[in-house]
Amino acid sequence: MITKPMLAIAAGLCGTLFVGYCIYFDYKRHKDPEFKRKLKERRRANKESSGLSRRPAANFPDMKDHEAIQKFFLQEVQSGEELLAAGDVGNAIDHLANAVAVCGQPNELLRVLQQTLPPHVFNLLVQRLPAIAPRALRQERQMQEEDVE
Known part of the structure; x- marks a missing residue:
């Protein structure tokens, strides 16, 4: 027992x-x-x-060339929408974050995206923005330095 x-x-x-x-x-x-x-x-x-290095860094346009910025913006928004429709949320967020980074009025664009995107996707986008914006600024500085040389 x-x-x-x-x-x-x-x-x-x-x-x-x-x-x-x-x-x-x-x-x-x-x-x-x-x-x-x-x-x-x-x-x-x-x-x-995990997606931290999901794809190569976007090649941001010259920030002084408004036509190139507009073309890049439209291309990134379209790519983001297509990838979202295909279910590739990670890459779609990267493209949409690139579009926000070069947008002249990012707050307006974010309001529109908040209304159109599912909440979890929009939250991922907002989390991704701090990583994208410095990359765009860094590339702009490099272009300015190349112009000086």
């Missing part, structure tokens, strides 16, 4: 053995010379698959 104290002791022993097993294999894993290399590769692969 098994009593409650015996059951508690057996459960405690099993728990202790399991924790010891976990500590032992974690120790072995960290001592593996290939561990850091494998960890870096896995993190890089996760970063790439």
Whole structure:
């Protein structure tokens, strides 16, 4: 007959053995010379698959050329709409964020997008904007520096 104290002791022993097993294999894993290399590769692969480097950076137009900006804006909005319709939300958000970055009146565009996009997509777009805007400004500065040289 098994009593409650015996059951508690057996459960405690099993728990202790399991924790010891976990500590032992974690120790072995960290001592593996290939561990850091494998960890870096896995993190890089996760970063790439999570969408942080989903596609190459957009080639923003010269911000002084209004016709090029307008063409780029329309192209990005159209691409974003097409990708949304196809179900590729991640790339669609990138294109729409590029359009907002070059838009002359981004607040107006964001209001329109807020009314037309599903709320979760709009929230993802707003989260993506801080990463896109500096890229557009950085590219504009590079073009200005090239003009000076």
